[in-house]
Amino acid sequence: MHSIDVLVVGAGLGGLAAALALKMAGHSVTIVDAAPEFSKAGAGIHVSPNASRLLRRWGVDIGGLRNTCDGFRFIRYADGKPIAWVPFDSTADADGARYHIVHRADLHGALLDAARKVGCTILTGKRVVDYDFSVPEARTVDGSTFGADLIVVADGMRSIARPLLTSAPDAPRDIGDVAYRITIPADKLQTDPELSALVRDPCVTFWCGPGAHMVGHPVRDGIEYNIMICARSRDSAPGLSWVVEGGNGELLDRFSRWEPRVQKLCGMADKFLKWRLCDVPDVPIWVHGSRRACLLGDACHPMLPYLAQGAAMAFEDAAVLKQCLASEKDLASALSLYEQTRMPRVNYMQEETREHQYVWHIEDGWRQALRDGQMAKNAAENPVFWGDERRRHWLFDHDAELVGREGSTWKEGA
Numbered sequence: 205m206h207s208i209d210v211l212v213v214g215a216g217l218g219g220l221a222a223a224l225a226l227k228m229a230g231h232s233v234t235i236v237d238a239a240p241e242f243s244k245a246g247a248g249i250h251v252s253p254n255a256s257r258l259l260r261r262w263g264v265d266i267g268g269l270r271n272t273c274d275g276f277r278f279i280r281y282a283d284g285k286p287i288a289w290v291p292f293d294s295t296a297d298a299d300g301a302r303y304h305i306v307h308r309a310d311l312h313g314a315l316l317d318a319a320r321k322v323g324c325t326i327l328t329g330k331r332v333v334d335y336d337f338s339v340p341e342a343r344t345v346d347g348s349t350f351g352a353d354l355i356v357v358a359d360g361m362r363s364i365a366r367p368l369l370t371s372a373p374d375a376p377r378d379i380g381d382v383a384y385r386i387t388i389p390a391d392k393l394q395t396d397p398e399l400s401a402l403v404r405d406p407c408v409t410f411w412c413g414p415g416a417h418m419v420g421h422p423v424r425d426g427i428e429y430n431i432m433i434c435a436r437s438r439d440s441a442p443g444l445s446w447v448v449e450g451g452n453g454e455l456l457d458r459f460s461r462w463e464p465r466v467q468k469l470c471g472m473a474d475k476f477l478k479w480r481l482c483d484v485p486d487v488p489i490w491v492h493g494s495r496r497a498c499l500l501g502d503a504c505h506p507m508l509p510y511l512a513q514g515a516a517m518a519f520e521d522a523a524v525l526k527q528c529l530a531s532e533k534d535l536a537s538a539l540s541l542y543e544q545t546r547m548p549r550v551n552y553m554q555e556e557t558r559e560h561q562y563v564w565h566i567e568d569g570w571r572q573a574l575r576d577g578q579m580a581k582n583a584a585e586n587p588v589f590w591g592d593e594r595r596r597h598w599l600f601d602h603d604a605e606l607v608g609r610e611g612s613t614w615k616e617g618a
Contacts, residue, residue: 205529205538207231211352213332213342213365215242217249217308218501218518219358220315224262225526226356227322235324236342236350238331242316246308247385248423248430253292253600255516257301258523261605264318266304271423273303274407278579278588281413284463288579290591292600303600305408305430307423311515335365337492354535355497356525358518361484363503369489376482381561383509384433384455386476388469390426398465403429411466414572416458417564418466431469434509436565437480450478483508483558486551490543495536498543500525505550510560511589513599517550523604531607545607553599556589563587 207230212223215237227233250273251259251266259266278287292303319326330350334343341351357365367374393399402409403422411418416435423430435458455470483506490504491497498504501518525542532538566572578585582593590596 205532205534208353208529208535209351210234210354210356211236211340211342211350212356212358213237214358214360214501214503215239215316215326215328216358216360216501217312217315217515218503218521219356220312220319221258221262221519222356222358222500222522222525223324223326224264224315224319224322225258225522226529227319227324228262229526229530231529233324234350234352235319235326236330236332236344237326237328240329242312242328244309246312247387248305248421248432249308249311249515250512251304251306251311252513252516253301253303254602254604255519256304258519258604259315260301262318263321265314271305271421271425272406273305273421276408276410276590277405278410278412280576281411281416281418281462281466284411284465287412287576288588288591290588290596292596301600305421305423307428307430310424332359332364335368335497337368337494337497340492340494340496353496354539356500357497357503358500359503361482361502361506363499365497366487366499366503369492369497369499370487374484376484379481379483379508379561380437381434381481382437382439382478383481384431384435384450384476384478386431386433386469386473387423388429388431388472390422390429392472393429393469396468399468402465411462412564412566412576413462414567415565418459418462418469420469429469431473432509434481434561434564448478450476481508482506486554490547491539495539498525498539505554507554508557508561510564511553511557513553513557517553520549520602520604521546524607527605527607541607549602560589 209232210226212219212235215235223233223235256266275291277289330344332342333345340355341349343349390403393403403426408421419432421430452470452473455473459466459470487504490499500521507514524545528538528542566575575587578587579591584592586592
């Protein structure tokens, strides 16, 4: 397809990736975002090989983001005894794609730099409040109107465009868990003999417990230690968008029966953000009937955090959209191919992610003992998705730019 004018709504990770990929393919790209300026806040984010190979190809400075991950170490919550080790070193193929764990602000900054370098126009303070997809155009709160040949909507889980495509109101479901994101200066851990190895070891430590799990890993070349906790909610605050700031007293009480290292980490967490986890049913339509607008990333497939694939799936979306526009003769065919290619793989990963809410949080007893035994096996019976090497390679070795070839949808590789 010839060069077209593209408007990307949302300058998050997925939106920037889409803008970068499409601009490199020769299209004219403008990005609009509601934020007056981009925040440096955030915490750790996983960039698995199915994502990092794309970012490297697009000129994003992954190496400068530091911290590769050799694997996941699963341990028991009460005594820290090992359950399983899942290595990631074998997933790096000939293109050198590795599993990275980075700070979200650093990754966003690297994508932003790359997008600016190739000539994307990026406009901040432009909150889109309405669309006319038949034109197509987007209207912002300040009265501005932006038209294009194609609008790519990457405005996140709370997308205002999604109901316009599906012709149905959104119905987010509170899944009963809350998430905590905590960042601790690494020097606090380095002075404690029990904790210092957590900073030195380039892996993810994963504590599995009843009703909760904790994931810890170093970021920013070992300068900070990032912690992500998902746990059964004990609160009754109303509203699906509920987000609060908390202190370590709550964590110390909640994890008082967990092993000493967990209690020490909770004591070091001066403050954190906590929010409800919500799920959205699989979105049946990603492309507007006009065939001049589409959804991308969390706007069309919000991903729960249990398998850390949210950003990776958005980057894959960007790669597939780029290739579909290049391979098809017209926009309608390109967008249909994009939807047909991406939807099966993404829906499959969404379902696997939902199942891991249960896998990680099994109460002590025979089911937990069975799970722990199966987690130690490199076999299909392993309940952890990437615990089975075949599934791990299917996920991580995937090259989303090979549209139409083996592995481009889940059916060829799952």
